Amino acid sequence: MTQTIIWTVAILTVLGLLLALILFWVARKFRVEEDPRIDEVEKVMPGANCGGCGFAGCRAFADAAVKAPNLDNQYCPVGGDEVMQKVASILGFTVAKKAPQVAVVRCNGTCANRPRTNEYDGVQSCRVKAALYSGDTACAFGCLGCGDCVAACQFGALSMDPQTGLPVVDEEKCTACGACTKACPKHIIELRAKGPRGMRMYVSCVNKDKGPVAKKACAAACIGCGLCAKTCQHGAITVTDNVAYIDFTKCKLCRECEAVCPTGAIHGVNFPKELDKDAVKKRIADRKAKAAAAQASSEAKSASADRPTPGLRESEVGKGVMDAGVRGGAPVKKEVANG
């Protein structure tokens, strides 16, 4: 009896040791070399696995980051600069700071602004709706209101406002992963720089129709009049295909475009003070009048310097003033008269 127990224990011990040796050898022989930094990087990642960076998940991002020669082509929108700095310090890279971004809905076609012309009773999906027709209203570019973006958001940052029928972005929750921008068949959601203390300007319309058509379809449409582009001192606004666009890398948040926009298509958000339109308009008018006067006087000077013939001088001076008037004068005159 005792002998049996001893034999059993001995055989099992020997067998165990033997197998352990085999396993040890196999583990050494077939070991997969993996950079330990991948684990380290993965640890500092947010772990949302949202795919906003363009990779399948956080580990795929970490794997690519470790293998890449630099971090120029990789950015985790969810973690932002904080995470990227950590990743860079682990891998010994440097990363330039990127301004945090946020999703912006570029449509203000609320139920009040955009009268419904059709009734839709099909599948509640923007993609299906977009394949069938241009939408419930006369605007073929705006929000369809079925909430594909809300369904696409993994962070609960989007919700439909039943009052307006438009999606609302919760800035606290939005990670700028870009899932909503891909889900929207009308491409009205854009990732824009969050701006200092969340202050930012944007054109809340993507309607490419000509002014009267756009205006008829929606009271808050951008009519492509170009007043904002003319007013902007920083060259941040361009008007293409009858719709204005503010380049957020150039915008200085002066809010002058918002003040001059005749339809209220330009929105400024998170500003501490309400916009005093009249004051801003007056400021613009004063500046333009000053510029026109300065130009007129400089033209007069150059004309007198270049052409000493007295007969020609007057007509040249007159032309200079008229040119200045045509360039920026027409709206200025109006504003001066109002002010």
Next chain:
Amino acid sequence: MGKLTFSMGGVHPHDSKYARECAIEELPLPQTVWVSMAQHLGAPAKPVVAVGDTVKVGQVIAEPGGFISAFVHSPVSGTVKSIAPRKDLAGNPVMHVEIAVEGDEWDPAIDRSKTLVTAIPDDKAAILDRIKACGVVGLGGATFPTHVKLNPAPGKVAECLIINGAECEPFLTSDYRIMIERPKEIVIGAAIMQKVLGGCKCVIGIEENKPEAIRAMGAAVAELGYPGITVQELRKRYPQGGEKQLIDAVMKRQVKSGGLPIDVGAVVQNVATSLAVYEAVQKNKPLITNVLTITGDHIPGNLQHNYLFRIGVPLSFIVEQAGGIPQTAAKLVSGGPMMGKAISNLDATTVKGSSSVLYLSEAATRRHPETNCIRCGKCADACPMGLEPFLLNRLYKAGDIEALEKNAAQDCIECGCCLYSCPAHLPLLDNIRQAKGQVMGVIRARAAAAKAAAEAAKAAQQPQK
């Protein structure tokens, strides 16, 4: 021969052809027409007129924008007012040529007499050129340019030309009326196409619910005496007028997934296309008119019409001429109730393929609330392409494009039989249409990548020579 039909799936909606006794009336001219540049399958046409030009009826106003594209002719005489984007039926902007109507002066090259020209020209290439120059496209729904279809790729031989007179969509009667009123022209058109295809046999397929049309067409065939043309009675079943279904019914052959009808030796053309071919070849008249049905459920008889309209006339004008929108109408549909599109913009204009304006009542168009799929398999039974709509629906929701392709979502012909038969009222077709789009995108991207790779390989080989 007995009555034939296709082998798989299909449904039997009530045919509701209330406007069948309404003879074709010619619609008066409006003050302005807007001619769309994208009224055929393929690349949009390019306008060749400028604002301010005066045009005559039948004058070319746009030329093809690619290989698969078609000429567009002026349907009226007058002055070109503008060339600008305008909203189409679905509200999407499409380039249109606006023409203000002045009088009705036709291009003198067009033979406007009613005499029947039975002698068919000998030169095949000349016939094809004429069909192309007259902008003829398939009028069965897809508006595929006819000259492309009648010119099979080298090595492909057409064995049978099928003239589609099935008109399986409920309500529509425009094809029925032309078969009754102009059977001889249709038969001559069929004989012309038969000649172009190299003298293959020709079968005119008509569903059994149109006995007068079968009689009229049979009499025309017998009287004109062209060889190899027969009229075939088909059992009433939707979607018999689908190209692949009609080939199955008439020839007992199935077109394989991704294949074309010509692969099984078939060419299918609609009766209205046949009429257009006759007018183009024998009368030199471009495709500027077509017949359209105005009908619906629960509407008085005096509001129902079959109109011969000039292509480019706005729908609102037609509706006004027909007596206005009836009180009972809750939804306006262009095309049949099964495959047609809801009209969201009545200012849109008619195009070459316009076949009807339907006024449907609230009861007929109401969507029922969705319930759960009980896997009864009715959709799979109804699918004429042998697909499993319930499965495709689930795969679409799961976003599994690979499995969708494996289960042939790209073969869906969007006939709506699954949606029609689903007891749970699931939006099967809406989702499958999306899935089909996604799969087609993947297939096209793959084909483009393969082509690019082949060209790269070719380019790499050449310097070695």
